[in-house]
Amino acid sequence: MKVELSHIYKSFGNVKANQDISMTVEAGSVYGILGENGAGKSTLSKVLSGFITKDAGKILLDGIEVDIKTPADAICAGIGMLHQDPLDFPSLSVFDNFMAGRSTLSKKIGRKRVNTNNRHDLIKELRQLCAAFGFDLHPSDRLSNLTVGERQQLEILRLLSLGVKTLILDEPTTGISASQKKALFTAVKQLASEGKSIIFVSHKLEDVEELCDRLMVMRQGQVIGEAEVKGRDSAELASSLVEMMFGHDLAIPAKHSTSIEQTAPALVIQDLQIDGDRLSLQIDKLTVQSGEIIGLAGLEGNGQQLLLLACAGLLKPKSGKICLNDLDMTNRAYRNFLKSGIAYLPADRLQDGLIRGLSIHEHFMLRQSNAKSNLESNPKSHAGFLINWSDTRKYTHQAIETFNIRGKPSTRVEKLSGGNQQRTQISLLPDQLSLLLMEQPTRGLDIESTLWIWKQMMERCEQGMSILFISSDLDEILQYSDRILVFCGGRVSQPIDAKTLTVDKLGQAIGGKFD
Numbered sequence: 001m002k003v004e005l006s007h008i009y010k011s012f013g014n015v016k017a018n019q020d021i022s023m024t025v026e027a028g029s030v031y032g033i034l035g036e037n038g039a040g041k042s043t044l045s046k047v048l049s050g051f052i053t054k055d056a057g058k059i060l061l062d063g064i065e066v067d068i069k070t071p072a073d074a075i076c077a078g079i080g081m082l083h084q085d086p087l088d089f090p091s092l093s094v095f096d097n098f099m100a101g102r103s104t105l106s107k108k109i110g111r112k113r114v115n116t117n118n119r120h121d122l123i124k125e126l127r128q129l130c131a132a133f134g135f136d137l138h139p140s141d142r143l144s145n146l147t148v149g150e151r152q153q154l155e156i157l158r159l160l161s162l163g164v165k166t167l168i169l170d171e172p173t174t175g176i177s178a179s180q181k182k183a184l185f186t187a188v189k190q191l192a193s194e195g196k197s198i199i200f201v202s203h204k205l206e207d208v209e210e211l212c213d214r215l216m217v218m219r220q221g222q223v224i225g226e227a228e229v230k231g232r233d234s235a236e237l238a239s240s241l242v243e244m245m246f247g248h249d250l251a252i253p254a255k256h257s258t259s260i261e262q263t264a265p266a267l268v269i270q271d272l273q274i275d276g277d278r279l280s281l282q283i284d285k286l287t288v289q290s291g292e293i294i295g296l297a298g299l300e301g302n303g304q305q306l307l308l309l310a311c312a313g314l315l316k317p318k319s320g321k322i323c324l325n326d327l328d329m330t331n332r333a334y335r336n337f338l339k340s341g342i343a344y345l346p347a348d349r350l351q352d353g354l355i356r357g358l359s360i361h362e363h364f365m366l367r368q369s370n371a372k373s374n375l376e377s378n379p380k381s382h383a384g385f386l387i388n389w390s391d392t393r394k395y396t397h398q399a400i401e402t403f404n405i406r407g408k409p410s411t412r413v414e415k416l417s418g419g420n421q422q423r424t425q426i427s428l429l430p431d432q433l434s435l436l437l438m439e440q441p442t443r444g445l446d447i448e449s450t451l452w453i454w455k456q457m458m459e460r461c462e463q464g465m466s467i468l469f470i471s472s473d474l475d476e477i478l479q480y481s482d483r484i485l486v487f488c489g490g491r492v493s494q495p496i497d498a499k500t501l502t503v504d505k506l507g508q509a510i511g512g513k514f515d
């Protein structure tokens with residue numbers, strides 16, 4: 001199905017998220033949309049998939065104008081979107097999720113309603129689709145037991161079974177393993193070869209280069225340019241896309257390396273056992289030097305998060321010891337972990353890191369009151385309970401400038417783009433930290449924000465802060481870690497010097513092939 005967007009406009013208050021966007025996606029092709037955080041890519045995808053109503057402009061499918069006001073309208077017109085954060089029902093089974101939306105849409109799209117008579121046929125259809133794409137999904141499994149990659153696979157199959165001919169994939173490679181990415185790309189190429197049109201929204205130049213036939217670059221709500229992808233020299237393509245995305249070249253830093261021999265141990269873990277819902281994690285000994293960066297690699301749900309939560313004081317270990325700067329922190333309250341200079345940056349910025357509904361200014365007010373309450377636990381302190389709003393406003397303005405956050409003090413955090421939410425989280429960290437625990441620190445972020453975040457982190461490490469971080473991006477783990485721990489089914493490797501690893505070797509270790 002050929003998809004044409006013609007002169008699309010969409011504003012949120014003063015923010016012009018899409019200004020005069022036109023693009024054409026030919027049937028049987030993969031079309032990339034690239035752009036910095038906040039460029040307007042998700043807004044455009046949501047306009048096409050009916051999650052947002054456009055202010056002006058036209059959508060044409062195979063040359064015929066369509067009126068899309070809701071996601072149901074979009075599905076009926078043959079357009080489906082795979083969202084960055086899956087919009088599914090974790091407490092239901094794989095099959096029930098496969099069925100989601102079908103009863104409401106069945107009449108419009110001419111499919112059978114689900115009842116006990118055709119349940120058997122529909123399970124057969126799910127199995128056939130899985131076989132066609134090489135996905136290993138079991139209808140009776142609970143969705144919450146699946147990885148993000150498997151949930152994406154199921155959503156693609158659900159959309160295909162609803163008759164979708166145009167598939168929009170919003171940042172689909174964040175949070176999935178290398179093998180799942182391979183399976184996803186094979187499926188996408190297969191769909192394009194069957195005549196479907198694919199719109200691929202991404203920040204990752206290598207993914208776009210591998211998958212797309214053509215692409216468009218957006219910046220500040222506008223189209224900056226279009227480019228053919230196939231047959232281009234990789235380095236030349238990357239440099240011209242970066243120039244289009246950011247308006248200037250980006251200096252890619254050399255591989256990080258700390259001279260850890262000269263530093264003191266910051267974190268020492270001994271005979272640690274942590275019990276999670278699904279697995280138990282055992283670490284005999286781990287010593288993290290001051291200023292060191294340790295990457296935690298592994299498929300999602302293999303114990304990396306248990307270690308971070310225990311080190312943050314958010315999960316009590318079953319046995320063993322956690323010491324920070326020679327202080328035994330085991331079984332101490334969370335506030336003691338905070339006071340000792342440990343901070344945790346969660347992957348889900350809006351769910352666990354920031355507070356929906358509160359502005360950037362209100363977040364700084366909370367940070368200040370938290371710092372005050374820490375002071376007040378000191379009997380010599382005479383700090384009052386009142387918050388000085390004008391001081392925090394001044395401080396918020398400064399932080400917005402220093403951390404280059406695209407938003408105003410009054411902007412509610414859920415209205416910020418992903419990159420700006422992460423910049424806000426980082427700007428709220430205490431100035432002095434001994435240990436920072438980060439989960440997927442650059443998930444969904446553009447290259448410039450990614451480089452900026454790691455520059456901030458490495459500057460802090462030079463001052464002595466240590467980092468443990470989880471990332472599903474193997475390149476990121478190899479680029480920024482001094483040493484790497486590989487997690488597989490609750491087993492943890494010895495720390496491996498990052499300089500001795502390649503993406504392939506690390507991928508194999510993640511698959512259970514420890515040396």
Ligand SMILES: Nc1ncnc2c1ncn2[C@@H]1O[C@H](COP(=O)(O)OP(=O)(O)OP(=O)(O)O)[C@@H](O)[C@H]1O
Binds near residue numbers: 012040043420
């Ligand atoms: N519901 C909303 N209300 C107010 N402003 C919004 C809303 N959704 C998006 N925006 C703003 O519109 C602009 C474009 O956002 P959009 O999410 O489309 O960008 P993006 O290119 O997808 O960014 P990212 O790569 O970070 O996901 C941003 O300034 C964002 O803050």
